[in-house]
Amino acid sequence: MQSSVVLDVTRLVSRLGRGALTGIDRVELAYLQNLPSLCENVYGLLRTPAGVLLLDRTGLHHLGEWSLGATLPKHRDLLTRLFRKDAMLGAIETALRSISIARLRVGALPHKLPELLGPFLYLNVGHSNLSAKMLKAIRSARGHVVVMIHDVIPLDFPQFARDGQHEVFAQKLRAVSQFSDAVIHLTEAGRSQTDHWFSLFGRVPRGIVAPLGVPVPRPDPVQVPSDLLIDQPYFIMVGTVEPRKNHEMILQIWETLPEPVPQLFILGNRGWASDEVFRRLDGGQKNVHFRSGLGDGATAALVQGARALLFPTFAEGFGLPPYEAAALGTPVIASDISVTREGLHDFPVYVSPTDSYSWRETILAHCVELSGTSIQKHPRQPPAWADHFKLVLSNL
Numbered sequence: 001m002q003s004s005v006v007l008d009v010t011r012l013v014s015r016l017g018r019g020a021l022t023g024i025d026r027v028e029l030a031y032l033q034n035l036p037s038l039c040e041n042v043y044g045l046l047r048t049p050a051g052v053l054l055l056d057r058t059g060l061h062h063l064g065e066w067s068l069g070a071t072l073p074k075h076r077d078l079l080t081r082l083f084r085k086d087a088m089l090g091a092i093e094t095a096l097r098s099i100s101i102a103r104l105r106v107g108a109l110p111h112k113l114p115e116l117l118g119p120f121l122y123l124n125v126g127h128s129n130l131s132a133k134m135l136k137a138i139r140s141a142r143g144h145v146v147v148m149i150h151d152v153i154p155l156d157f158p159q160f161a162r163d164g165q166h167e168v169f170a171q172k173l174r175a176v177s178q179f180s181d182a183v184i185h186l187t188e189a190g191r192s193q194t195d196h197w198f199s200l201f202g203r204v205p206r207g208i209v210a211p212l213g214v215p216v217p218r219p220d221p222v223q224v225p226s227d228l229l230i231d232q233p234y235f236i237m238v239g240t241v242e243p244r245k246n247h248e249m250i251l252q253i254w255e256t257l258p259e260p261v262p263q264l265f266i267l268g269n270r271g272w273a274s275d276e277v278f279r280r281l282d283g284g285q286k287n288v289h290f291r292s293g294l295g296d297g298a299t300a301a302l303v304q305g306a307r308a309l310l311f312p313t314f315a316e317g318f319g320l321p322p323y324e325a326a327a328l329g330t331p332v333i334a335s336d337i338s339v340t341r342e343g344l345h346d347f348p349v350y351v352s353p354t355d356s357y358s359w360r361e362t363i364l365a366h367c368v369e370l371s372g373t374s375i376q377k378h379p380r381q382p383p384a385w386a387d388h389f390k391l392v393l394s395n396l
Contacts (some may be wrong), residue, residue, distance in 0.1 A: 002118075002119045002120050002121040002144055003040065003041055003118065003119070003120075004041040004042075004043065004117040004118065004119075004120040004121070005035060005039045005041065005042050005043070005120065005121045005123060006042075006043045006044070006045050006054075006117070006120050006121065006122045006123065006143070007028075007031055007032060007035060007042065007043070007044050007045070007060075007123050007125075008044075008045050008046075008047075008122070008123065008124040008125075008126060008128065008129055009028065009032060009044040009045065009046050009055070009060070009063060009126075010045070010046055010047045010126065010128040010129050011024065011025065011028055011126030011127065011128040012025055012028040012029060012032065012063065012067060012126065013046055013063065013089070013092055013093070013096070014089060014128070016066050016067060016072060016088075016089075016092055017072050017088050017092075019269055019292065019293050020269065020293055020294070020295075020296075021067070022240060022269065023150070023317075023318070023320050024125075024126055024127060024150055025126075026320075027125050027126070027148070027150070027212060028125050028126040029064070029067050030212075030213060030385055031123065031125050032044070032060055032063060032064050032067070033064055034385060034389055035123075036057055036060065038389055038393060039393075041117075042057060042060065043055060043056060043060075043101075043117070043120075044056075044059055044060045044063065045122070046093070046096060046100075047106070047128075047129050047134070048080075048083070048084070048093050048097075049083035049084055050079045050080070050082075050083045050084075050093075051103055051104055051105050051106070052103070052104045052105070052106060052109065053093075053096055053097055053100040053102070053103055053104075054100055054101050054102040054103075054104065054113075054116065055096060055099070055100055055101065056101050058099055059096055059099050059100060059101075062095070062096070062099070063096070066092070072088065072091065072092060073091045073092060073094065073095035074091050075091055075094055075095070076090040076091050076094050077094045077097070077098075079094075079097070080093050080094050101116075102116055106133065106134060106137055107137070109137040109138065109140070109141045110137055110140035110141045111141075112141075113138075113141035113142070113143065114141055114142050118142070119142045119143075119144070120141075120142070120143050120144070121143070121144045121146060121396060122138045122143040122144065122145050122146065123146050123148075124145075124146070124147045124148065125147075125148035125184070126148075127149075127150065127172065130147065130172035130173075130175055130176055131171070131172070131175055132171075132174075132175040132178065132179065134175075135175050135176070135178075135179035135180065136179055138179075139179050144181050144396070145179055145180045145181050145182075146180065146181060146182045146183070146184065146392075146396060147176050147180045147182075147183055147184070148183070148184040148185075148186075149173070149176065149183055149184070149185060149190070149194050150186060150190075150317040150318065151186075151190060151193075151194075151315070151316065151317025151318075152169075152173065152190075152193050152194050152197055153244065153315050153316075153317065154166050154168075154169035154170075155169060155170060155173070155197055156193060156315065157244065157314065157315050159243075160242070160243050160244035160314065160315065162272055162273070173194075173197055173198070173201065174201045176198075176205070177197075177198045177201040177202060177203045177204070177205065178201070178202070178203060180205045181205065181206070182205055182206045182207070182208055182395070182396065183198075183205045183206070183207050183208070184207075184208050184210055184392055185207050185208065185209045185210070186209075186210070186211060186212055186317055186318040186339075187209065187211065187317075187318065187338075187339045187342050187343065188209055188342060189338040189339045189342055190317055190318070190339060191207050191209055194207075195207065208391065208392060208395045208396075209391075210387075210388045210391040210392050211318070211343060211383040211387075211388060212318055212320070212383065212385075212388060213382075213383055213384050213385025213386070213387070213388045213389075214320060214323040214324060214327060214382035214383055214384075215382075215385070216327045216328075216379075216382065217296065217299070217300030217303065217304075217324050217327060217328055218296070218297060218300055219297060219300040219301035219303075219304045219328070220295070220297025220298060220300070220301055221301045222297075223294070223295050223297045223298035223301065224298045224301050224302060225291065225294075225298070228263075228265060228289060228291075228302070229263060230301075230302065230305050232262070232263055233260075233262040233263070233307055233367060234262055234263035234264065234265055234305070234306055234307065235262055235263070235264050235265070235306055235307055235308055235309075235310055235363065235366070236264075236265045236266075236267065236302055236303055236306040236308075236309055236310065237250065237264070237265070237266045237267070237268070237309070237310045237311070238267045238268060238299065238303065238309065238321040238324075239267075239268045239313075239321055240268045240269045240270075240271040241266070241268050241269070241270055241271045241274050241277055241278070241281075241290075242271030242272055242273065242274060243273050243274060244313060244314050244315055245268075245271075245312070245313050245314075246312040246313055246314055246335075246353055247266065247274070247277045248274075248276060248277050249312060249353075249356050249359065250264070250310055250312060250359070251264075251277065251280050251281075251285060251288065252356065253356060253359055253360045253363065254285065254286075254287065254288055255285070256360065257360070257363070257364070258364075261286070261287045262287070262307065262367055263287050263288075263289065264287060264288045264289070265289050265291065265302055265306070266281065266288065266289070266290045266291070267290075267291050267292075267294055267299055267302065268292065269292055269293075270292060300324070300328065303321075303324060303325050303328055303330055304328045304329075304330060306325075306330055307331070307366045307367065308330065308331040308332060308333050308349075308363070308366045309321060309322060309325035309330055309331070309332045309333070310333050310363070311332060311333065311334040311335060311340070311348070312333075312334075312335050312351075312353050312359060313334075313335050313337070313353065314335065314337075314353050315337065316337060316339050316340065317339065318339060318343070319334075319339060319340055319343075322334050322340060322344055322347075322348060323343065323344065323382045323383070324382070326344060326347050326348075326379070326380035326382065327379055327380060327381070327382045328379060329378055329379040329380075331348075331349070331366060332344070332347060332348035332349070333348060333349045333351060333359070333362050333363065333366070334348035334349070334350055334351070335350070335351065335352070335353040336350035336351060336352050336353075337353075343383070344380070347380050349362055
């Protein structure tokens with residue numbers, strides 16, 4: 001492996017101050033937190049409208065602190081006032097620019113980065129900056145390009161993607177196919193799906209399969225909002241509200257459950273193309289409670305006390321919530337998809353995401369205490385970040 005490692009932090013910076021970090025954001029943060037102790041020379045690369053910033057450990061430390069809730073900067077310099085309409089993002093870029101060790105144009109990367117770093121490893125785990133122009137510039141700068149592909153859902157399931165995302169993601173994957181030296185996959189199933197598209201684009205890069213680390217959640221009941229009735233039986237869903245997550249089916253099931261109807265807690269950010277779901281949530285569907293922006297401690301406490309975590313998704317790249325629930329010993333009812341079976345084996349009860357009858361019956365079965373081993377209640381040890389990084393770094 002090259003002596004210098006450069007982590008692309010562009011996505012993580014763009015997410016600061018915008019609510020709870022999502023799955024991909026958390027992965028980029030985990031890399032930012034772990035690489036400095038695993039590699040001697042670690043840098044961060046941030047692409048802004050005014051050029052590329054190269055950060056040293058000091059810059060990465062500040063970014064890590066902000067990601068964990070430290071007060072964000074507010075001052076914007078003239079450059080960000082000219083090039084960045086978003087005031088919050090502009091202030092963060094201003095602060096990082098002031099402590100960056102280099103400010104470069106993309107076109108200057110092939111000449112300047114070798115002078116600063118020599119040969120280096122470029123790690124991109126956030127799906128940002130995956131353009132042919134950027135990756136070609138990194139390769140021309142003697143960079144060894146390694147990209148993590150979390151999933152190819154926009155290509156396999158375009159009906160669940162935002163408008164235009166299919167074409168945008170296809171361009172990204174085509175660039176990765178052409179310019180990456182290796183690709184990190186989260187599951188063997190994901191690798192198979194991604195390599196299929198790589199083959200259509202003309203080149204299949206070397207693959208490394210490394211499951212994500214899942215820290216055991218730390219429940220903090222004190223953080224749970226007082227209006228959520230956790231002393232009554234309840235189920236829980238965790239994740240961004242979007243069509244792929246299949247909230248609408250669960251809400252329809254909840255309208256048909258017999259009395260006494262258990263509570264349903266839906267935790268996550270507001271996504272897209274879910275007008276009917278939000279009509280129900282905002283209209284106050286009986287026994288259903290939607291919360292956005294809860295802290296990790298509150299989320300973990302709610303997951304720990306649930307009768308089961310519901311995960312009726314149509315497709316996933318990895319799917320963190322079932323792993324976190326299993327780590328707390330909470331039963332999981334999950335869609336019968338390959339990536340979940342590969343990682344969690346027989347822990348969840350698996351149901352087809354299109355079989356609403358079976359979902360309803362399985363939920364009703366979890367409303368009462370079952371004897372024997374019908375529902376597992378013992379915590380399942382999740383995969384560790386140490387194992388992930390050992391797999392990745394030993395194969396570069």
